[in-house]
Amino acid sequence: MNMLPTIRTGRGRSDSQVIVVENVSLRFGGLAALTNVSLDVREGEIYSIIGPNGAGKTSLLNCINGFYTPTSGRITLGGDEIARLSPATIARSGLSRTFQNLALFKALSTIDNLLLGRNLKMRTNFLQAAVFLGPTKREEVKHRAAVEEIVHFLQLEAVRDEPVGQLPYGTQKRIEFGRALASEPKIILLDEPMAGMTQREKMEMCDFIRSANEMLNVTFVLIEHDIGVIMGLSDRIAVLDRGLRIAEGTPREIAADPAVISAYLGVEH
Numbered sequence: 001m002n003m004l005p006t007i008r009t010g011r012g013r014s015d016s017q018v019i020v021v022e023n024v025s026l027r028f029g030g031l032a033a034l035t036n037v038s039l040d041v042r043e044g045e046i047y048s049i050i051g052p053n054g055a056g057k058t059s060l061l062n063c064i065n066g067f068y069t070p071t072s073g074r075i076t077l078g079g080d081e082i083a084r085l086s087p088a089t090i091a092r093s094g095l096s097r098t099f100q101n102l103a104l105f106k107a108l109s110t111i112d113n114l115l116l117g118r119n120l121k122m123r124t125n126f127l128q129a130a131v132f133l134g135p136t137k138r139e140e141v142k143h144r145a146a147v148e149e150i151v152h153f154l155q156l157e158a159v160r161d162e163p164v165g166q167l168p169y170g171t172q173k174r175i176e177f178g179r180a181l182a183s184e185p186k187i188i189l190l191d192e193p194m195a196g197m198t199q200r201e202k203m204e205m206c207d208f209i210r211s212a213n214e215m216l217n218v219t220f221v222l223i224e225h226d227i228g229v230i231m232g233l234s235d236r237i238a239v240l241d242r243g244l245r246i247a248e249g250t251p252r253e254i255a256a257d258p259a260v261i262s263a264y265l266g267v268e269h
């Protein structure tokens with residue numbers, strides 16, 4: 001990834017909609033995980049989805065990246081309908097994601113986990129790349145250079161060659177974020193990127209998300225339970241409750257919304 005020349009001094013936010021979710025419903029048998037959910041994410045935004053446990057947040061991310069097919073409704077990415085495409089096809093169109101539970105290869109080093117995140121960019125596969133044949137060797141060198149930039153960007157130098165399974169949880173979450181960045185996506189979906197982190201680690205992760213947003217112009221959609229973090233980080237927030245989108249707005253609007261206060265914070269009005 002050629003990060004440095006793409007560094008921007010200002011946010012690349014615009015009114016252009018990069019993800020549009022229209023009336024999406026998702027049922028598991030008799031259970032309505034999502035009911036007529038609509039929202040739009042604009043280019044360059046940090047957009048958060050909050051709501052109580054079981055509200056449908058992960059299900060919505062799974063619909064956006066193609067893990068789940070909505071029972072009804074429409075999802076477009078950059079104007080193209082994606083609701084029935086495979087996760088791999090959607091990933092190739094510039095959408096990357098991380099998971100609530102770590103999904104790293106624990107026995108592999110930080111560098112190798114990040115290289116796996118480059119898979120989408122590789123013309124040859126990882127196995128061919130490993131045996132250094134002709135143009136494959138040049139490609140390998142290019143990918144390694146891109147991964148070194150991520151190591152530098154996320155301050156992972158000290159753990160670059162360590163097996164990730166032996167690293168602190170917060171560091172592993174950062175590596176997972178790095179792996180999502182490695183495919184040079186336009187959009188990253190983050191499912192609880194700060195779960196289980198110390199306050200200090202959360203603040204560091206917020207800084208990395210902001211930096212990737214500002215300098216690399218990555219649009220973020222994230223799920224997070226820490227409301228303090230969400231209010232400080234997000235441009236806009238959607239609130240889900242029992243599969244329904246009950247509010248959408250800026251942090252200030254969401255904090256003042258009576259429906260959010262009663263449904264999400266459980267405060268009587």
Ligand SMILES: Nc1ncnc2c1ncn2[C@@H]1O[C@H](COP(=O)(O)OP(=O)(O)OP(=O)(O)O)[C@@H](O)[C@H]1O
Nearest residue numbers: 028031032033051052053054055056057058059060
């Ligand atoms: N694959 C599945 N099969 C059956 N039910 C599912 C499946 N995935 C999610 N659900 C159900 O859908 C509802 C929404 O779950 P989801 O994980 O999307 O909520 P969430 O808001 O992400 O919750 P949490 O904050 O606890 O992660 C829940 O009732 C859940 O049990």
